[in-house]
Amino acid sequence: MTVDVGKQAPDFELLASNGEKVKLSDFKGKNVVLYFYPKDMTPGCTTQACDFRDYHGDFSQLDCVIIGVSPDPIEKHEKFIDKYNLPFLLLFDENTRVSELYEVWKLKKNFGKEYMGIERSTFVIDKEGKIAKEWRKVKVKGHVEEALQYVKENLA
Template structure:
């Protein structure tokens, strides 16, 4: 079952980069920008994470938290976060439960090989934890600015 616009985000706990158990319901009362990305330390994922980092204060000013999710280990997340000075949490979804709930765990093809992995996607949750906007098959360029504009519009209403 996939979460759809207007539905509440699933209540499941995942480990973050600091080793703490985190659930999306922990953030009720704030907007949540939940972005799924394939792999730490890769060029596209690094660019996206740094774009979110560079706009972190703008999102925080709108009462939003940014959360990155990938199947990477806590250790990899911790190194990625430290290397790029990321001011937000990264969640470990090594069993891809959250990715499956948001329908971003997909069959992918690269250089003729097929494998399962994350389809780069971003989801915006309202202060009650309901999905209000989604971006699927994200292209990194200008994505974070678009997500910020959307949040500004939603927060203004």
């Protein structure tokens, strides 16, 4: 299954930071911002999560749920949420199955080293469960505002 704008978003089930198993299909009837990020407590990921936190009320008013996904374990997600007062769920993609499904698990290069990791990406999923918009290789600065603007203009 490929992930393409206009097609049904692949459903999945992952353990969430609230201790419950969560399915993407649980949110049918709401708009969803599904964002994949590399690692809790790192500078870029913290900035991105805090930006989503700061605009959480604006997304909520548009009937839009924010969900973050990374391979970090639940305990690390809980610390991240507590430290930065994040008001949305973070999901634990333990075996990177969902990251692979969404084609964000990529070969990365940093300081001459190659490794597999998450390519920062965001998907907006509409109330029918279709992918309305995607951003890949996301640059953090201004991204959350751009995602919010998209939801306002296209899904509100």
